[in-house]
Amino acid sequence: MSTDKQLLKKFKVVVVGNGMVGHHFVEEMAKNTDYDITVLSAESRLAYDRVHLSEYFGGKTAEDLAMTTPEHYEELGVNFKTNAKVTSIDKVAKCVTTEKGETYHYDKLVLATGSYPFVPPIPGKDQDHCLVYRTIDDLEDIAASAKVSKVGVVIGGGLLGLEAANAIKQLGLQTHVVEFAPQLMGVQIDGGGGRLLRQKIEDLGVQVHTSKATSVIEKGNTSRYKLCFSDDTELETDLILFSAGIRPYDNLAREFDLDLGERGGIVVNNQCQTSDENIYAIGECALWNNFIFGLVAPGYAMAKVAAKHISGEEGEFTGADMSTKLKLMGVEVGSIGDAHGKTEGSLTYTYENQPEGVYKKIVVSSDKKALLGAVLIGDTSEYDTLLQYMLNAIELPESPEGLILPMAADKPTLGVDALPDTATICSCHNVTKGDIIASIDAGATTVGEVKSCTKAGSGCGGCAALVKSVADNEFEKRGVEVKKDICEHFAYSRSEIFDIVSVEKIKTFDELLESHGRGLGCEICKPLAGSVLASVWNDYILKKPHLSLQDTNDTYLGNMQKDGTYSVVPRIAGGEITPDKLIVLGEVAKKYNLYTKITGGARVDLFGARVEQLPPIWKELVDAGFETGHAYGKSLRTVKSCVGSTWCRYGVQDSMSMAIDLEHRYKGLRAPHKIKFGVSGCTRECAEAQGKDIGIIATENGWNLFVGGNGGMKPRHGDLFATDLDDDTLVKYVDRILMFYVQTGDRLQRTSTWMDNLEGGLAYLQDVIMNDSLGINAVLETQMKAIVGTYQCEWKTTLEDPEALKRFQPFVNSDKADSNIQFVTEREQIRPARGAEKIDVTFIDATEIVAEEA
Amino acid sequence: MTLSTKATTDKTWKTICGTTDLVKDSGISALIANSAGEDEQVAIFHIPNSEEKIFAVGNYDPIGEANVLYRGLVGCIDDEPVVSSPLYKQHYSLKTGRCLQEEKTIAVYDIRIENEQVQLFY
Ligand code: SRM
Ligand SMILES: Cc1cc2nc3c(=O)[nH]c(=O)nc-3n(C[C@H](O)[C@H](O)[C@H](O)COP(=O)(O)OP(=O)(O)OC[C@H]3O[C@@H](n4cnc5c(N)ncnc54)[C@H](O)[C@@H]3O)c2cc1C
Ligand code: SF4
Ligand code: FES
Numbered sequence: 001m002s003t004d005k006q007l008l009k010k011f012k013v014v015v016v017g018n019g020m021v022g023h024h025f026v027e028e029m030a031k032n033t034d035y036d037i038t039v040l041s042a043e044s045r046l047a048y049d050r051v052h053l054s055e056y057f058g059g060k061t062a063e064d065l066a067m068t069t070p071e072h073y074e075e076l077g078v079n080f081k082t083n084a085k086v087t088s089i090d091k092v093a094k095c096v097t098t099e100k101g102e103t104y105h106y107d108k109l110v111l112a113t114g115s116y117p118f119v120p121p122i123p124g125k126d127q128d129h130c131l132v133y134r135t136i137d138d139l140e141d142i143a144a145s146a147k148v149s150k151v152g153v154v155i156g157g158g159l160l161g162l163e164a165a166n167a168i169k170q171l172g173l174q175t176h177v178v179e180f181a182p183q184l185m186g187v188q189i190d191g192g193g194g195r196l197l198r199q200k201i202e203d204l205g206v207q208v209h210t211s212k213a214t215s216v217i218e219k220g221n222t223s224r225y226k227l228c229f230s231d232d233t234e235l236e237t238d239l240i241l242f243s244a245g246i247r248p249y250d251n252l253a254r255e256f257d258l259d260l261g262e263r264g265g266i267v268v269n270n271q272c273q274t275s276d277e278n279i280y281a282i283g284e285c286a287l288w289n290n291f292i293f294g295l296v297a298p299g300y301a302m303a304k305v306a307a308k309h310i311s312g313e314e315g316e317f318t319g320a321d322m323s324t325k326l327k328l329m330g331v332e333v334g335s336i337g338d339a340h341g342k343t344e345g346s347l348t349y350t351y352e353n354q355p356e357g358v359y360k361k362i363v364v365s366s367d368k369k370a371l372l373g374a375v376l377i378g379d380t381s382e383y384d385t386l387l388q389y390m391l392n393a394i395e396l397p398e399s400p401e402g403l404i405l406p407m408a409a410d411k412p413t414l415g416v417d418a419l420p421d422t423a424t425i426c427s428c429h430n431v432t433k434g435d436i437i438a439s440i441d442a443g444a445t446t447v448g449e450v451k452s453c454t455k456a457g458s459g460c461g462g463c464a465a466l467v468k469s470v471a472d473n474e475f476e477k478r479g480v481e482v483k484k485d486i487c488e489h490f491a492y493s494r495s496e497i498f499d500i501v502s503v504e505k506i507k508t509f510d511e512l513l514e515s516h517g518r519g520l521g522c523e524i525c526k527p528l529a530g531s532v533l534a535s536v537w538n539d540y541i542l543k544k545p546h547l548s549l550q551d552t553n554d555t556y557l558g559n560m561q562k563d564g565t566y567s568v569v570p571r572i573a574g575g576e577i578t579p580d581k582l583i584v585l586g587e588v589a590k591k592y593n594l595y596t597k598i599t600g601g602a603r604v605d606l607f608g609a610r611v612e613q614l615p616p617i618w619k620e621l622v623d624a625g626f627e628t629g630h631a632y633g634k635s636l637r638t639v640k641s642c643v644g645s646t647w648c649r650y651g652v653q654d655s656m657s658m659a660i661d662l663e664h665r666y667k668g669l670r671a672p673h674k675i676k677f678g679v680s681g682c683t684r685e686c687a688e689a690q691g692k693d694i695g696i697i698a699t700e701n702g703w704n705l706f707v708g709g710n711g712g713m714k715p716r717h718g719d720l721f722a723t724d725l726d727d728d729t730l731v732k733y734v735d736r737i738l739m740f741y742v743q744t745g746d747r748l749q750r751t752s753t754w755m756d757n758l759e760g761g762l763a764y765l766q767d768v769i770m771n772d773s774l775g776i777n778a779v780l781e782t783q784m785k786a787i788v789g790t791y792q793c794e795w796k797t798t799l800e801d802p803e804a805l806k807r808f809q810p811f812v813n814s815d816k817a818d819s820n821i822q823f824v825t826e827r828e829q830i831r832p833a834r835g836a837e838k839i840d841v842t843f844i845d846a847t848e849i850v851a852e853e854a
Numbered sequence: 855m856t857l858s859t860k861a862t863t864d865k866t867w868k869t870i871c872g873t874t875d876l877v878k879d880s881g882i883s884a885l886i887a888n889s890a891g892e893d894e895q896v897a898i899f900h901i902p903n904s905e906e907k908i909f910a911v912g913n914y915d916p917i918g919e920a921n922v923l924y925r926g927l928v929g930c931i932d933d934e935p936v937v938s939s940p941l942y943k944q945h946y947s948l949k950t951g952r953c954l955q956e957e958k959t960i961a962v963y964d965i966r967i968e969n970e971q972v973q974l975f976y
Contacts, residue, residue: 042876102865306939500906520879520903523938548879552925552940555880560940564920812898814885818921820914835919 013310014096014106015039015376016086016252021283021299022112023047023067025469028307031077036308037078038104040096042113046070048136049133050397051296051460056139057167063134077324087459090255091276108278108310113249115284117295119242120155124217129224130240133164146171149221149238153177155214157184159324161243165206166329168241175206176235178227178412179660180244188324188335192350193375195795196359200331200378209235219412248285248292261287270316272306279308293320296459297427304430319393321427325376325383326460330717333359334380336391338363346372349401353378360404362386369395374404374406386468392423416466416473425466428459436470447471481714488522489517494528494672495749501529501539502536508545509533528553528747531634534670535742536783537792541670542804553632555807558614561607563821563832566614568594568606569631570621571667574641574659574679575602584624592617595829601638601676603629608830610821612810618795630667634748636675639663644681644698651681655699658727659687662696665731666738668791672745672754675738678709690717693736693751699723706735707765708755716752718764722770732781736769739780862890866965867973876900876908876972881924881937883913886976894973895964897924897937897947904935909948910974912961915939917953923960 013029015022018041029037041047048065056065060622073080085099095105117132119125129145132138146152152168154161157179169175177184183194184201195854198208213230220226224235248265252258259275261269265287272280272288283290293299298320308315324334341348345366357674358378364371371389376382376554382404389396389403395405415726422432431454439453439608450471451457459466492500497512506512509529513521521529530549534541541547541554553559558566570585585604589596592613594606609617618628624644630636639662642648644655666675669683678689679696689695695718703725706718758764767773810817822838823830870884881899888894904924913921914967918941926937931954936945947955964975 229856281858356950489929503952518932520901520928520930520934520935522931523943526929527925544878547877548928551927560922560925562918562941564918564922564925564941572876614952806875807877810883811885812882816885816893818895839882 011107011310011338012036012038012105013108013110014104015110015112016096017041017112017249017283017285018043018047018080018082019112019114019283020050020067020296021046021114021303022110024300025110025112025282025303025307026068026076026078028304029076029310032079033306036115037076037079038106039073039080040086040098040104041080041082043137043196044071044136045136046080046082050134053136053139054163054167055366056136057143057170058551061134061632063245086252089279091256091279093307094278095765106278108280110306111252111274111279111281111285112283113252113285115246115248117242117290118245118247119401120214120244122214122217124225125240127217127225127241129238130217132241132242133160133167134223139167140350142239143171145239146173149173149224151176151237152239152241153227153235153237154216154243155227156180156243156245157210158187158243158245159185159326159328162201162328164243165201165242168239169206169329170206173239176237177206177208178199178212178214178229179208180213180441181209183419184208185333185335188339189333189377190340190350190361192361193333193339193359193377196352196354196357196377197331197333198327198356201329204331208328208832210673246284246294247656249286250285253281253285256800257584261290268302268317270318271306272302272311272317273309280310282306288317289319291319293322295320295322295324296431300428300432300459301802301841305452318322318669321387321424323387323390323427325380332376332378332380334374334376334383334386336374336376336383336387337371339375341373347564351401351404351406352407357622360407364396364400368400369667371396376404388419388423389699392420393592394418416470416775419470425431425465425470426454426456426459428463429455429469430457433470436467436473436717438716440471440474444471445475485524489513489519489521489525492516494532497529498532498536498743501532507533507537507539509549510545517586523551524747527554527634530554531672532669537545537666537786538670538787541794542790542798542805546668547807551632556611556614557618557628557632557798559632560608561832564607564818565607565821565832566611567631568609568614568621569599569603570626571629571663572603573663573667574639574656575655576641576660581624582625584621584626588617588620591620593823593830593832601631602640603638605631608823608832610817611808612817615805615808616798618800620724621795622799626770627667628795628796633668633670634665634673635668635670635822636677639677639679641679642681642686644679648681650684652700653681653703655679655681655687655698658696658730661693662731666734666787668794669738669787671738671742672747673750675751691715694718696730702726705730705733707762708751710750710752712750714752716756719755721762721766733769735784736777736780737765740765740776742767743780864878866976867968867975869971870896870898870974871972873967873970873972878902879928881926881928883921883924884974886974888976893973894922894961894976896953897964898972898974899924899928899937901928901935901948903931906935906949907962908972909935910949910963910965911937911946911948915941915944916958916960918942944946 013035018039047067087095087099088097089766095103097103117134131141151478153175153176154165155178165175165177184197215228215230217230218226220236224238227235250264250266253266265279268281268286268288272282274281282302302317305315305317325334341363346363348363351363352441361375363373419433423433435454439450444450444453447468456467473747589606595608597605599605641655641659645651676692676696678687678692680687680689681698690706691696691709691711695709697704701724704723705721708723709718710716822833824833824837881897885894886894896910897913913923915923922940928937928939936946938945951960958973966973
């Protein structure tokens, strides 16, 4: 069948370069199956996401970044060749030839060759460890070089240079940025913004050197190299990364006689055609209206126009907006339109808050009616609104400065309703508000579906928040219920189930299933219901009706390990433990031959207990005064603390007592996910409180409270919620925040993602908790009080209940132990035997083993 | 595990435990000697709201490679009664033993309740 199709294909389209834009063109062109498309890529891999290249250092692999696969291209019927650099074009015979001598005929040729990093002609630039930042291969080279380097310098303080600096800093190098101009990011932001950005970046430990021209790279004294500057100063470094701008890959056009711009770039018209009507150029190699667009969004727009023009449809490229919003080393930076105020007669308003590190500027037309540009550093919350004012030429309010002033009483916010349907929401994929509405008309019922239909948000990701609010606003208008079903058995979200359980006073899963669900339930809705029932009623979780709802970890009150054994983690509040209790832990571990380790949560974990050993082990621990540590529960784990003012010469509050009080207050509280606290005795932050769900840091006057910190897969620093709180207010706020999270959080949503998804974010949460804007604080506090008042150690209760203990018997009809659980010794302790190490044994009597160990 | 070569006629209904040993909507495990004389672990689930009410499958999780299935959560997926492995959460059909996510199958046993006794056919 494919051969038939091949014959029918009238036109051969050859694409040179498979970068982001070349790939976008292929996807657009392949929609029309009449064309025979061939892609020739100089790189060894097909297109990948260059915009998110830096995430390669954050653990993303080449596969994660890939935008397509050979299989996908095959499905589309697209021919492709990698490692196929095109070296010549024959415009008359209409064919191109690659380095390897393969020739391809075309009817239409598309050049999507992108650009390459410019390396200034500094003597010494061609040595090892002098690198650039553009491709996955470059990043591999940088990582390899960083392994044998201590100091790194980025030459160039533009947007990409700062991103590169962040990358080498994360690789552990002492990092410098050298910039020729007097300020950082001179293209996007103004002098004032540049100053503040520099300060913020230096605060993060990256040294910035501006107004420096490198004259030569020499052998270093203390490091591998030495940069010598024209002002006779020097800088020693091991690794040099050039990020001094990009240059279009226009060599093909140069050699084969297509029109070029004065300073390079392949000249194209509004249809993206070059001076040869059969040859198009798109993306970063193309020069339109004497301008090269160094961003993906304009490139995608060109790709679309070229694909349309080749298929005989109408379409024109008319320029693109270059506004950007990004986070550089944690510093928010936004640049919109005419950031430098170059338009004649334009006026500017500036707001600067040095202590908070915030700088905002807007540029308006001489009649103060239109927004022309803006610079935002340190806080880009107004970016979306400002961008929409500019893009849609919306008339400014009477006092435009209100748009950027923090305290403005009635801050003119631009509701998404006010946007015209033509407003561009996602510039990467040119998706308008109208397109989003159309996708909802066509049946999209969730923000996720809107995104996958329209592609909005799948480029740089900067528009995600706006896409969500436009879509949600539209759903709301239509009275569409936003689908958040937890699983096939319940058509409700976690917070709806929470409300149902509390309002209808439902006490068991069976009641809930009968009244609101279907089927038998599953491993998603059962633990969820178990957790909600525990949050609301705080029953003993192994009580008959709840028993079958718990994950194995909750059922056996321990974490199951890979071989089916469990770990034992007693609570050691705040990490404080007496020598006597430490001895008990040691003795118990020894007696039952358990692997012993200090955990990342600053307590002790004993591994390798078989189910039947759990009750005797816990009996000994409970008798010695230990309680369960809930290491298995979606509940409070640890409150990590430093010694604080009691011992430490810098401590300003008694962090230890606070930590222990808090740990005992919230232990056992069931939540959407686990909760961790940290309490530090001063700003040195030895307890790493900012990386915890609830972080508390002592000040001279009390406590600063942080919310939403997270380690784990996606680390996040907590947001500063309130400062200088006294003990009582601190506890009151934490009570309310936790209970509000317990009620509204999604299944398995840590406080970090909860905060990120909370509409209105930190400010909203502050309003709810501190100003009682929802009028629910009294209820939240009562609920928390009830839970604090009904705490029981689950292990203690279990040990007293013969019915519950039956669950820990290995077999209903035998006392033998599971012969598949076997250990070997490593560093004087046990570890699970691996496949080949296991020996075939017959079953032995479990009672014998316990006796032997005793 | 070697397959039994003996004729199936050797199999009989044997009592494993009493119904009071069952845990509603949850599992227990039993140790049996198969017809080749080897020990075999069986996971027994009691689901009163299902058509069959009681199910028996192998206790060994071939993916997690541990004897843990009786400790998994039970429920249904598209009306098929299943147990979800407590290790990596794959679902196994309690009727056919088929894994819904990967190409694996676990043993299924005939099981019944007679005079408040739980009996397995092996
Ligand atoms: C034992 C311990 C590692 C150790 O040897 O030190 C550990 C072990 C486990 N962690 Fe952890 N984590 C341990 C400290 C941490 C820390 C450090 C900390 O608490 O300061 C973190 C990062 C901090 C954080 O949570 O924000 C951490 C982030 C995770 C995550 C990722 C959570 C996230 O939000 O991204 C998981 C996965 C999950 O929960 O979904 C996880 C899950 C697990 C599980 C439960 C995985 C599992 O299901 O088998 C491990 C079994 C625990 C067990 O058998 O007792 N563990 N885990 C630590 C026990 C601390 C304790 O005393 O309770
Ligand atoms: C680290 C980094 C971060 C960035 N961040 C952003 C951002 O946040 N937002 C944004 O909008 N943009 C960003 N950009 C810019 C964005 O990546 C580019 O605008 C975009 O990739 C341009 O796409 P392109 O297809 O035109 O060129 P490229 O992606 O460079 O692709 C061109 C391809 O053509 C190949 N090629 C060249 N010559 C030949 C030949 N003769 N034969 C065959 N193949 C050839 C090249 O090897 C290359 O693979 C970033 C860039 C980098 C490097
Ligand atoms: S955080 Fe401050 S008070 Fe606590 S141990 Fe560290 S230095 Fe001492
Ligand atoms: S604007 Fe870049 S993804 Fe939408």
